[in-house]
Amino acid sequence: MKSTLKKLLPFAVVGVISGATTVGTIQYFGHNSDNADQSYFTKSSNASFVGMNAATTGDDFVKAAKTTVPAVVTIKNYQSKSSSRASEQDLFDFFFGDPFGGGRGQQRQKQQQMPDNMPSGMGSGVIISPDGYIISNNHVVAGANKLEVVLSNKKAYIATLIGTDPNTDISLLKIEEKGLPYLNFANSDNIEVGQWVLAVGNPLGLNSTVTAGIVSAKGRGIGILGSQGKAANPIESFIQTDAAINPGNSGGALVNTNGDLIGINSAIQSTTGYYQGYGFAVPANLARKIVEDIKKFGIVQRGFLGVTSLDLSDDQQVAAYNMQKKTSIKAGSGIYITGFGEKSGAEESGLKAGDIITKIDNVAVTDFADLSMSIGSKRPGDKVQVTYSRNGKENMTTVTLKDQKGGTSTRTKDDLSVSEKIGADFDPLNESFKTSYGLNSGVIAKNVSEGSEMAKIGIVDNYIIIEINGKPVNSQKDVEKILDKYQGNVQVKFIDEYGRMYTKGFKMP
Template sequence: MNLKNILATVAISACTAVVSIWGYGKYAAYQHAGVQEPGKLPVNYAGFFNNGNTPAVTVDFTPAATTATPAVVHIKTKTKARQVSNSRQQRRNPFADLFGDDFGDVFGGPRIIPEQAASGSGVLITEDGYIVTNNHVVDGADEINVTLANKKSYKATVIGSDPSSDIAVIKIEGKSLPYLVYGNSDEVKLGQWVLAIGYPLSLDVTVTAGIVSAKSRSIGINRQQSQAPVESFIQTDAAVNPGNSGGALINTSGELIGINSAIASPTGSYAGYSYAIPVNIVKKIVTDIVKFGTVQRAYIGINYPPLENMTDAEKRQLEQELGIALKEGEGVYITDVPEGGAAAIAGLKKGDVVTKINNIVVTGGPELQEQVARFKPGDKITLTYTRGGKESTINVVLKNKAGNTEVVKNASVIEKLGGTLENVDKKIAAANEIAGGVLVKKVGEGLLKKSRMQDGFVITGINGKEIKSLDELKEVLAVIKRGTVRFDGLYPGFEGSYTYPVSLGDD
């Protein structure tokens, strides 16, 4: 055998060996598909064990629970009985003398909504008695009582509220009271242990534990009380029930990281998930309410779609409209930039995709709301966006709802009505067989004008509650504050009664 044949044989043998080894490797990999290789870690575990983390650590909740429970309070509210009349003309109830007014509704007369009582929780945030809770806990209450964990009770007054975020601030008179220290909700991480503290089901102060299961959740619950809801909840699996609303969500260091606000449940009681308002949003809203009397809410001035709630057909239609492919979780897609708004002035356009606020990544609407909710009109933020695949960063000066940077004043309901109001003359009242009322001397340019009410109208009732003077009118409206109000009354010298619904709005 010559040298040439020997070399050919060696080459063929080498190739055969390499192919055999490669083939066996592929076969072995196939045989062990889905089986993890012992001792090998994926890239997402890089640094996990090197940074002092261990897969299992026993956590003691006792110090945090002991520290926080004295600062979480029990809130009990009462709403007085209210007389509600039907919108049709009143008629005399022939059974009233025999059976009282309970039969009034049958004959078009007034009916009585009985006194109502409710219960919730709150968190002391200063030693002089400021308490943060949910708006829905105290909204419309005529009487608010606060009981501390040590059983001491106080009368409370409402300082202000914000239906959009479901936050309210109330106050009791006291000194050297226990209170919770603010934490940082930006540092909250998935899987982190948290404690929910409150007064569920009217029980004494109760502590439950769970983990953070999601962040920046929007569940649409605040739409029940606001047309401009702000939602970016911390989702946990700590057991929360009716009565926990307004209570504390704390970390294992005893710091306040959220205000418990809602539960996801088909029954109304705990079924797995609860939702808390991040404390970084709470701090800003509380500061605004205490300092200005109302929230100084800032706006970028863009419209964007809720991709998480859209159908595939709706997404395809939007893609055609914007001329781009929608990718959920990639950012906030701008569908409109109203003229004169902060975004329009900064140069943003329809079809742009907002990806960061002050260098913090935003993947959707709730995260965008959470970041912007921390600022007030006039504040400057840096906004990162993509256009045609190119990323850019601009400065945006935020504005208020009115389109400027001025401080928003907390106008009273009477001021919003806009009319010239005064007590009705006694002679007019007697001539029209009424006990009293409020004369709308001039309708003005406020909310009353939108109702088509005319000058000279005499208000005799609000939502069925009898009104005999301007002071009574102010007192009732101070409790109602928002929503749709029905003004009942008459025009002196004319037959019949009239009703005008007036929307007070959210603020």
């Protein structure tokens, strides 16, 4: 027993050091240094004792840190217009809280006064190949017209944004360099709750910061990606860790003690905007699939079962459904099928409304996070084995996954429709509205995708598009006809929610 305690004590000490370092950092940034509480640093004899024990037994952490730090970079997000900077600051606030303590309005005002040569936001990224591919979060790069990458050796590069995926909060960048240090992806399915991990990033402006902790949970869905409507089909199956993560860590590395990449740090759950013990990372297996799709196809290949469903693990969701539909479905484990989409692979396989999905490819599905991870990491045309319960009896069937249009083939950017390329759909504007406001043409923007060309010029849902390239538009077909096979600069005339008219443009992707 004593021998076991001796072995565990140094690791516990390392955790204490990590936590104390985080609290000390928050104290430093949250208060004037002249008035800072210095009690963490007054007991020098104790600090010396703790440090000596950690150093003599923390070889695994040292090795992992030496491997990871050179491959983690700082990403600076530059946006040319102050209004864009202000809106994107809200994204960072959304994921990490307001780091300036409840003054969002004041912070927006500060951002609007910043010169254009100052970044509007900063995060982290991870080099994943020696030729300069870098993975980060979508919200780190969102809205940028310039992205600067700074290595741990302070060398800086202008990066090209290869692609993004709001549904997983993953982005892929590229810098022109060779022979760079990089991290290998680990199989994140093999991680265990309780295993030691390190988080590496640039929190609170402190470059190349390493914190230690454990995997606290797997398959966490916290509702952060879809809650603002930016992700149409979010995949949330986060790795939860108590390694200290703060603003600036976003997009950085979560690694095991071998220095292998097991996750991309994405968010914290906090009432203060600072670390309170709950950090979340996108699993490496999902992140790797996303960047492979972006590199190979230019877009993410997403397979769908084609079902509408009810998460039986969510008591409140089940209760609300029962009240609305006047049913008596019992809460528990699994995914209850409520219906099917058009050209549904699940319906074609023989699944029916009322079936309860319990496994995908023999892996248990207890909640929607499990289902979204199992299916979201697949491509159209992939086949999955679905285990389901019908009238209390277990059954199995094979489902061919499809894309949202019912196809089973992978597509490239060239295969996308105009609406998919520019990131919005368009509904006709009714004639009475046109008459009331003196408009001769117009369509209403719908389903505007985060980071899309339409979003970049400031268009959001319900803005009115009057003309494209000087031509009036009155339907989705008009937009498609004007921009189909079009190459070059696109000019868009639109009206915002206050009735103000703008003319802005972008280059057709």
